[in-house]
Amino acid sequence: MKCIVTIELGTNGVRIFAFDLDGRVIASMKGYYPSFHTEPDRTEQDPEQIFITTLYVMKNLLNEHIHPKKYKVACVCFSAAMHSVLAVDKNGNPLGNAITWSDNRAKKEAQELRSSALGRSLYAATGTPIHPMSPMLKIAWMRNHDKERFRQTSKFLSIKSYIIQQLTGEYLMDYSIASATGLLNIHSFNWEADALQYAGITAAQLPGLAPIFGSAGKLKKAYQQSLGLPADTKILIGSSDGCLATLGDGVKGEGKATITIEDSGAVRVMGPAVLKDEQMRFFNYVLTEECYVSGGPTNNGGNIFEWFTRQFGDFTNPFDVEQSMQQLIEEASQVPVGSDGLLFLPYLLGERAPLWNANARGAYFGLNIKHERKHFVRAAIEGILYEIYSIGKTLSEQRNIKSLSVNGSFGTIPFCTQLIADMFNKPVRLRRKFHSVSFGAWLLSATEMGIHKTLDQAARTVELPDVYKPNKQHHAVYADYFTVFEKLSTKLSDEFEAISNLQHKHTVTKAFS
């Protein structure tokens, strides 16, 4: 019996799934690796720890579930978080840690470039919003502020490129991950000269480009032995988590959009054309040469509710964040739809789409004497989801969205899924059993192996069994309040800037321990 193994290099760890050829999960395992915040605005991960953890989890999964059941691994396929940068020397050895997507060190570079003509033309060419997350900006930062490392760097990789290079010896990057670096021209599928110039590097300093169906090379002998995989095991380079989550929800085709809400969130659509936007609000990433994944990301998702829980949750029992969140959600469900007119702006971490304003801040608005503690809870959840809705609304100016799917730990909480259905006034589908990203990687592998003829056909087989239907009355209430929410979020722009400046001015920066 053959099986397909998918490796998902995520933000908090690696998840490895084994699927049979019908797309059923045989087994899955995860391994955690940490992020290090050595200074404010910095988020890094240890590439060796990611590699060893991946190898370890893979070995355990194969030894415990695959080899004993006599499965033959036909294909291994990778997915990974976008926007990471790892500098390596001429021997391929890492120069320090990998810089991950949430790292903000290049915020000054981003601010300057965003308001320039070059910024606009780079956005149009590369599809990556001008934001500190962009590897192009991180490399430019390194050139300006970490000169010794920049000078020694032979290649700038992504975390996935490094893991693949360790396993097979090849320096490669797939189109999806490459299209999220800010360095790839998403129309010609070559490195963009102006972007390279801005970053101060040459194309030779980047890995070779490969389509998502491309081979990542052959496993080195030592790993064939330690993993017990034959030399002819196909290693697919795969795609990015964002693209594969969209594919995994079967979003390919007209009228579909998917909402992901984990710590942060995004609303995505797929299609043959990129979304053009004067205000540079959307990303356009490459799945294949004929298919782009486009949408808007938010900084403020489940992490904001987690913050709320830490501040205001019940701490009397031995505390467990998830349990406390559950209690708060029960509390919120006792409050009428619309929280009796209490609104929450969730911009605690600044905001990306659709505002793209790092100075945006949170607020409660509309408070009256009848509001109770529980209203604050519900308003917090509603605020996070209004923001998701506002991204969806701006997307629907360019795409006709008829149906929605939801994934991610926060979005798939039933209470939240229902709210999304009500706000959008559209049915929302989801799959509770497993991760959309890994299923997307399965669809990709199955297509490569000929089980499906095309990705289109593969995506059409996706069934999302659980459906949440919108409640028209609730929708009417949310629609009313949303008009105020939307106005507030743009109207307060000057005050956001003023308060953010004052916060910087009057906050004594704590020494980082």
Add this chain to the structure above:
Amino acid sequence: MIPFMLQHGKSAELRLFPHLLELGMRKNGAILLNTFLTTVTSCIRIYYIIEGKFEWRINHQPYFFYPGDVALILPGVPFGSDNGTLEIGSFTWIHLDMQKLENGYIIPGKWSGLSDSEGATIGKMLSLTSSPVLSRFSEAGKILKCIHTELTGHEIGYQTRVNHQLDELLIKMIRHMTQQGQAHPGRDFPQTFMRLEALLREDLSHQWTVEEMAALVGLGTTLFTEKVKSYSGFSPINYLINIRISEAIKLLKRPDISVTDIALDTGFYSSQHFATTFKKLTGYRPSEFRKNHLSNE
């Protein structure tokens, strides 16, 4: 028990014990003001409540103490009560000087019979304690009483026995914290886990046991193992091996340190143990792996 107070430099009983700065017992029959003032010291202070109910502030936080409870005050932490109020009741206490390390941790001094690694672990765990209250801990009272008896009795072997009792007190405190799971009440496991990860990395050459790791985050071994497994996907020991090999890989990619040194620095028993573990996971012998990565393969 009759009230008493022995102080280093004043009381002859303490001459042989420079680390034992103060030992006392106090009975208070009426509420007094301006008596129990807030102070900061460089030693650790342990107060055991015999009778009554006391409201004390430790590090500016108010806590209530009842008979059988212990207050543990770390070096540099302010301790006292509002307006210096001393409520009715009785308690006994000890002030113990600890050796301070450059990294901020404390260890017992030379007087201690604890092994170096156990002494270091206990010191670390004391520094990481988030709650200064050890409730229902009557053993502490017994030990303090025993120390007093030894100090005043002057019987043969008393010097050794006093120091034994001090070790006993440290060990019992740590065990008590671990059992009641209050060193870190598990409020926020991800953050606790981050802290643990940092501690392990700081001292990777130490032969960590699961018990020690569990104690560091203030959980019982079973619950700790379960939590680590569900959070990280690995058993605590395997997670540790994970970090060890990752660090070893970094060192193998530098030419200036021997494989044996790498093995010991990253906490393997021997270069043989390192080589076996490394090969099992990666398929390479460490020397082979090094050769591949230094010679521009």
